Amino acid sequence: MKEFGYEKRSGSSVKTVAVLLSILLIITVIGYSAYKIFFVDAPVIEGTEAFNQLPLDKTITLNGRNLKSINISIIQNGKETALLSDAPEGGKKTYKLQIKPRELKLTDGPAKVVVKAKAGILKKAGYEINSTIDTVPPALEVLKTPEVIFQGSTGFALLRAGDAGSVYVSNQGKTFKAFKSKDAGGKQAMADYIVFFPVPLEIKDNRFFAVAEDAAGNKIVRTLPSRFMPVTYKTSSINIDDSFINTVIAPLLNTTEISDPVKAFKAVNEEMREKNRIKLEEITQTSSPEILWRGSFLQLKNGQVMATYGDKRTYNYKGKAISGSVHLGYDLASLAHSPVEAANTGVVKFAGELGIYGNAVIIDHGLGVMSLYGHLSTIMVKEGQTVNRGDVIAKTGATGLAGGDHLHFGMLVQGYEVSPLYWYDEHWIKDNILNNLTAN
Numbered sequence: 155m156k157e158f159g160y161e162k163r164s165g166s167s168v169k170t171v172a173v174l175l176s177i178l179l180i181i182t183v184i185g186y187s188a189y190k191i192f193f194v195d196a197p198v199i200e201g202t203e204a205f206n207q208l209p210l211d212k213t214i215t216l217n218g219r220n221l222k223s224i225n226i227s228i229i230q231n232g233k234e235t236a237l238l239s240d241a242p243e244g245g246k247k248t249y250k251l252q253i254k255p256r257e258l259k260l261t262d263g264p265a266k267v268v269v270k271a272k273a274g275i276l277k278k279a280g281y282e283i284n285s286t287i288d289t290v291p292p293a294l295e296v297l298k299t300p301e302v303i304f305q306g307s308t309g310f311a312l313l314r315a316g317d318a319g320s321v322y323v324s325n326q327g328k329t330f331k332a333f334k335s336k337d338a339g340g341k342q343a344m345a346d347y348i349v350f351f352p353v354p355l356e357i358k359d360n361r362f363f364a365v366a367e368d369a370a371g372n373k374i375v376r377t378l379p380s381r382f383m384p385v386t387y388k389t390s391s392i393n394i395d396d397s398f399i400n401t402v403i404a405p406l407l408n409t410t411e412i413s414d415p416v417k418a419f420k421a422v423n424e425e426m427r428e429k430n431r432i433k434l435e436e437i438t439q440t441s442s443p444e445i446l447w448r449g450s451f452l453q454l455k456n457g458q459v460m461a462t463y464g465d466k467r468t469y470n471y472k473g474k475a476i477s478g479s480v481h482l483g484y485d486l487a488s489l490a491h492s493p494v495e496a497a498n499t500g501v502v503k504f505a506g507e508l509g510i511y512g513n514a515v516i517i518d519h520g521l522g523v524m525s526l527y528g529h530l531s532t533i534m535v536k537e538g539q540t541v542n543r544g545d546v547i548a549k550t551g552a553t554g555l556a557g558g559d560h561l562h563f564g565m566l567v568q569g570y571e572v573s574p575l576y577w578y579d580e581h582w583i584k585d586n587i588l589n590n591l592t593a594n
Contacts, residue, residue, distance in 0.1 A: 195220045197271035197279040205267040208255055209370040210289040216249045218242070220273040226251075228258070228285070230265040237267075245273070255287045262287050288370035292318040293344065296364050298590040299378050303362075305385040306464050306573045308523075308565070309351045310587050311364060311378055316344040318366040323351045323378070325362045330568045332364075333443050333521050335591075346593060348445075350522055352570035355387070355464055355480060387464030394419060394471045398557060406510070406555065416476050422510065422555060423469065423477045430509040434516075434526075437504050438569040442520040447498035450580040451525065452544060454494065454561050457486030463573040482571035483526065483564030487550075490559040491532070494548040496541040497525045497563070497577075505533050511562060512554025515547055526571070528562035529554050 197220045204214040218224055222245070226238040235258050237251060255261075269281040293316035303309045313332055315321045321332040332349035351362065360382035367373040399415045403422050412418045465481040496517055503524060504516040511528035515535060518524050531551025541547055550561045565574045576582045 195273060196277045197221050197224070197273040199224070199269060199271055199279065199281065202267075202269055202281050202283055205283040205285050207370040208253055208260075208265070208285055208287045209368075209372040210256065210291070211252070211254050212371055214251045214253060216251065218247050218249065218271065219245065220277070221245050221247060222272045222274060224249075224269070224271045226267065226269050228260065228265055228267050230260055230263075230287075234268075235260070255289055260287055262289055286370065288368065288372065290317075291372040291374040292316055292366040292368045294318070294321070294364060294366040294374045294376055296376050296378060297346070297593045299380045300586040300590070301380060302383050303353050303380045304383045304576075305353055305357060306355050306387070307353050307385075307576050308567050308572050309353050309362060309378075309380065310590060311349050311351070312590050312593065313347040313349065313364050313366075314344055314593070315347060315366040317368055318345075319369045321347045321349070321364070321366045323349050323362055324365050324375075325351070326354070326357070326359050329365075331522065348521060348591065350567050352567040352572045353382070354570060355482075357382075385464070387466060388462065389466045389468075391468045391470060394469050394476070402555065402557065416471055419469065419471065420477050423479055426509050427479065430511065433508065434566065434571075435569040437516055438518075438522070438524055438566055441518050441522045441524070441568075442501065445520045445523075446500045447519040447523070448543065449498070450583055451497040451565070451574065451577040452495055453484075453497075453578055454486040454488060454492070454550075454563065456488045456492070457561065458488070459484060460487050460560055461485035463571075463575065483528070483562050484574050485560050485562055487558070487560040491549045491551065492561075493546045494527055494530065494550060494561055496543060496545045496547050498543045500525070500541060502535045502537050502539045502541060502547075505535055505537050508554070510555040512556060513548070513551065514554075516566070517541060517547075522568040524566040525574075526562070526564035526566055528564070529556040529560060531559070 200217040201215055221242050223241045227234050227236050238249060265285045265287055267283040267285050271279045295314040297314050298312040300310060311323060313321055322329045330349060330351035332347035335346040335348050337345050362378040364376045364378055365373055396415060399412055399418060403418050404410060404412050406422050407418060461481050462484055463482060467479050467481060468475050469477045498519055500517040500519040503518040508514040513530040513533055515527045515533055516524050527548060529551050530548040532549040535541060535547045550559055552559045563574055564571050565577050
């Protein structure tokens with residue numbers, strides 16, 4: 155009887171466990187289903203604003219999260235065309251859609267992009283984007299540009315563009331803004347544009363392109379016909395001693411003790427120089443939309459040229475080369491604390507301390523052209539002040555990375571330092587710029 159009773163109770167326990175397991179499984183399934191229904195995050199799709207404008211060819215990047223499925227289509231004139239249909243694993247995916255409206259049999263004009271996404275069972279997201287299809291590129295014509303442009307100089311172009319949102323010159327991946335000059339009339343809202351652009355010392359591709367883009371992203375490219383001429387610049391070797399390290403480098407590093415002269419010099423000549431280059435780009439990002447200067451640019455009165463633009467320098471310490479640089483201006487020396495005149499008319503863009511340039515002034519002459527005055531002992535102007543050609547703005551000095559009293563004079567074009575030599579030359583300005591300002 156005991157054995158029989160034991161067997162009976164044992165069978166009952168097994169059934170009880172089975173029931174409990176079944177109930178637990180049901181609860182788990184119900185809980186998971188409830189989670190999928192109520193607690194899963196809604197799908198998110200980032201980048202859909204790129205559908206607002208669709209040019210001739212556009213690649214759109216979309217980042218999706220919490221995705222069970224995603225479907226995208228475009229509707230125009232009652233016809234729906236599928237662009238994407240996917241059920242990603244893991245719920246997170248990046249899509250790159252290349253859209254060519256003409257291949258999709260779409261026409262220029264309005265359309266609607268519909269985006270639908272699901273997450274879990276009930277969570278959904280939907281977007282309807284009003285899109286404009288525009289597959290016609292803007293018009294662009296190169297009206298005038300100098301026959302020859304020299305390495306390290308300033309280039310110039312007069313362009314005419316229609317239906318363009320932006321017009322610029324491009325070289326080596328860099329873009330240089332063209333400023334609207336005047337409306338030229340015509341059905342395509344034609345306008346003339348003026349652009350000054352630098353011809354870099356480190357140029358590897360001597361082709362310059364004029365480019366016009368419209369709001370949709372269509373663009374047209376024209377090669378500038380100017381011939382590029384390489385220029386051979388000076389190379390020099392400069393010896394650095396402990397006296398220079400202690401009297402010039404130490405103050406720039408805001409210290410009175412230098413334990414490693416080589417490391418200290420490299421910190422100024424390389425690291426600080428690079429930071430100053432970036433700062434110059436920031437200062438020169440905006441410029442007056444019209445030419446403020448007139449005629450050639452003035453040189454320091456009674457100033458003797460101590461160093462020129464493009465000088466490739468090697469610095470030696472105790473007979474060993476430790477660093478290098480390229481000098482990007484003219485060093486002009488006269489009497490100590492000589493008056494410095496504004497080289498031409500413009501607006502003071504910057505007045506203050508600027509690293510290796512010491513106390514410095516930058517004047518905006520319009521259309522991205524600016525002049526730089528460095529190593530000053532005294533600054534006599536303020537930012538935003540209008541100055542005329544020949545106005546005294548400062549006095550020469552030896553602040554910054556300078557071994558003695560002099561003026562570092564530089565010319566900046568769209569943030570890049572170019573040779574001042576051309577801007578000193580009245581004939582170069584007349585032949586390359588003034589004679590080309592109008593279409594005629």
